Amino acid sequence: GQQVMQIPQYQHVQEGEDFTTYCNSSTTLSNIQWYKQRPGGHPVFLIQLVKSGEVKKQKRLTFQFGEAKKNSSLHITATQTTDVGTYFCAGLFISNFGNEKLTFGTGTRLTIIP
Amino acid sequence: KAGVTQTPRYLIKTRGQQVTLSCSPISGHRSVSWYQQTPGQGLQFLFEYFSETQRNKGNFPGRFSGRQFSNSRSEMNVSTLELGDSALYLCASSPDGRTANYGYTFGSGTRLTVV
DSSP: OOOEEEOSSSEEEETTTEEEEEESSSOOOOOEEEEETTTTSSEEEEEOOOTTTOOEETTTTTEEOTSSSSSSEEEESOOOOOOOOEEEEEEEETTTTEEEEEEEEEEEEEEEEE | OOOEEEEEEEEOOOOTTEEEEEEEEOOOOOEEEEEEEEEEEEEEEEEETTEEEEEEEOOOOOEEEEEETTSSSSEEEEOOGGGGEEEEEEEEEEESOOTTOOOEEEEEOOEEEEO
């Protein structure tokens, strides 16, 4: 079945350092979405990338979708304590029958050392 | 507007019992998906409902079932509970069921503990 792998599993950074998480799929994705889950909270939608090679920015966050639409990355510049949480990518697969399935990556838990 | 509402927030059940969880999507949203979240397995897809029909199903045993009502509210049921069913169960809604157009809005989840 479709799998979405995400690395690293954990990342500890000093406040002010940059952070990157990577997502890889075994098959081509229709789109990729990114979510953030704060400790004790639920996933919150951040962004969706649809086009091959697409790059989107949200303040200090930069999201990229690979040319082959099989990989993606999230980069945070100059991390702040508010960035703490687990970041999930989620790949959308569409079957030949048109059924959609959003498959989540394993997540990267980011902790910030003040 | 109100978000996705899941009830109850917390639940403790005994092995062998059954449980029903409820999810009310955002008003106007017709698609509801259910996910199981555990520390070891991450977010695992259970099933998706759109206009009262199950459109997609994950790889869970038949003990896990669900349904959707005409007002888009959804319930999921787990019968013959096992210790391994302890998890956070998340419900997510989207406007038209095509996640190619929108992201999911998740509820706060139901934390199920099986003892």
